[in-house]
Amino acid sequence: MTFTEPQPTPLALLLLGHGSDANSEKGVTCPGDLPAPSDPDLVQRAAAAKAALGDRVFILGHHYQRDEVIEFADVTGDSFKLAQQAAAHPEAEFIVFEGVHFMAESADILTADHQQVVLPDLAAGCSMADMASIGQVEECWAVLEDLGIANVTVPITYMNSTAAIKAFTGRHGGSVCTSSNAERSLAWAFERGEKVLFLPDQHLGRNTAVRDLGLSLADCVVYNPRRPRGGLTDEQLRGARVILWQGHCSVHGRFTPECVDEVRERVPGIRVIVHPECSYEVVSKADVVGSTEKIIATIAAAEPGSAWAVGTELNLVKRLAQQHPDKEIVYLDRTVCFCSTMNRIDLPHLVWALESLVDGTVPNRITVDPETAHWARVALDRMLALPGPTASRD
């Protein structure tokens, strides 16, 4: 195994989730009375609490989570697979989600009423999901209505969005998508309308429209929610086939084409595999593009001795390097950080959440109101009804 530990950037050191931010997907400080990170018994305490809860608890671990909490996950996967897994375990009264807020919302939408979803740290939001608030999206839709083009526009939202945005999509005839079924989702949308409003990740939208559906870059415009009418002219909005929301993942958005050039120079013969949340320029230089599950499967199937530069979240890349010592696995950038919000879920938070459940308190419960849940479910069900395999990757 070869794995060079990247150096954390100042961004990695940002402390998120402190105080209150009304514009954030979450933005509340975790109320928990947490055990000290230095407590030598944390692993034993987590194991004991989990054992005490037995089948009453089911722990979901997203691929981007730290090893110290993944160790306690009953299942690992991407956000949609995890939500499905929660629904497939109705015996579990408590679903503890090692992930971020929008994922816990999706789990609440897809699970039965008696199941309670717990996010160990409420400050674990997602900066991409935060880039599209429901108010901003409704304002954008009003602009499209004003131009007389809303009725030919189908909204598609990436799984990585709030329940309110998913519900908006459901209400307006659209669907949710994941990074592995985005092509089918967009094709489905173009069978129903002339245009697509793609939320909130501009990169996944552009990569899918141009690389998979054969549209041109000129067919896409980027709607900036912080500018009047998205910062676009009426002609630009009328002429666009795909209106991309100006959102991105703060982790995948940091990879650059220069990272690809640099790693190819540093490791001759290396193959580059990246997530489609990376920019069009990065994706265009990669050898393989795919969801987290595709990245995992590709590396697993690769021949021993092969070398891979992986452009996705660092926890997953480190784990892949550990799991495949017969391959050379390097991070695509020397300096890019972890997903700081994913990293909010650490062992002290997990111990606190599990011990609270043992004591009869449900901490940090994530709920979606019935009206929002209904329409979000409509959008999720449209995705599930898409032809082809029920792929579910983010």
Ligand code: SF4
């Ligand atoms: S990796 Fe990106 S998309 Fe995923 S939770 Fe972090 S910021 Fe959001």
